[in-house]
Amino acid sequence: MNKIKHILAIFIVLAAIATLAYVLPKTGLENLLPKQDAPEETVADTTAAQDTLPFIDRMKSELEVLQAQYSKRKNRDVWTLGKGRTIINYLLQAQRILEKNGGKVLYMEEVFNDNNAFQSALLDALDPNGDTLHLNLQVSTNIFRDNASYLSISFQVTKLNPEIIVELNKLDFPYDLLVTPFGMPEGFYPDLDRIKDKEIVLWLVMESQNLDSRYSRMRPIRSHHTEEQIRSAISDAKALIPSTSGIATRFAEQAVEHKPLLQAVLNAAKENGLWFADLSLNKKSKLLELCPELNMNCKILSPYNPSNSSLDDYIHQKLRGAARSGMGAMILPLTLESIAKVRTMKEKTAAQGTTLINLSTFMNTNKELP
8 A cells, every 4th residue: 555655656746847847938937946057168159249230331331432322314323432443343342242242243334435424334233132233333533532552652772962861851651762782882871870761672783784893892693693692692781771671673684584693583582581673674574484483572663764754754654553553663763853753742642542652562462453
């Protein structure tokens, strides 16, 4: 009999537990029971920032839309964009934004002869929510986007005097000085230290038919030099001006088409962490053949040449080129005239959305900006 009572008691307790397990979630009474902490790995991160900005506003922000308005005549939203980037680049950027967020381009076409814009295009698309966008993208005729393009300004230093130092110190934008480190007159380096906020590039004399005994004190890099002699010259130059980040050629029209010589120079430059700019104007330069093999930052640049243009024409050409391609490098002789020209140029660069940068920034940009 006692055994039967014990068995009945066990059944009653089990029934009560089952009833509580069913009833508590229904009544909310489970909140009264003590809870165990959830395993650490199952706790959701509620602090993650959520982007609540509507997609259309994010797209406008990424494209840097200057003005957005609806045209009843066109039955489209017209977005005005800053000058300094082509309409094709804007279309490609819009496509990337749409596809990245789950949208889709249905149709796009450049529009020619649009008198209301510098350039224009039509874009039909589905946004991430499936809503249809009918856009007319227009590049402004006169308003440039911020940082639409970049331009570096460098001066080739052959001498320094008090007037030039004073005028350089008045410049309020980045610039570079191309300096030959060897054979400079007494007092050159103390004068160089008096110039504020400059960056210095090694302007190394290299093999050229224009070299004569006058340049021997400048330790020119010649075709008969061994790799060790070339390495020593570049290492010594870097030791004299440790802050430098690159090499630019002086003369050198023969050096840049002499493959073994150029190879040795590039190897030494890379060992010292320096980029390389060819200013020789030699169309037979081997630089662009050799640099990819070394994975170096190299460019062929065009300095001012008084034999084929005036200073004003050269500056105008470089300003226009920067606005069109997104990047430019201006290399001028260091004179009072050239300093005066670039000082008055600052308003023009601001008006066309061009930011002035150091040559090292230009050289380390591996592709042109759109």
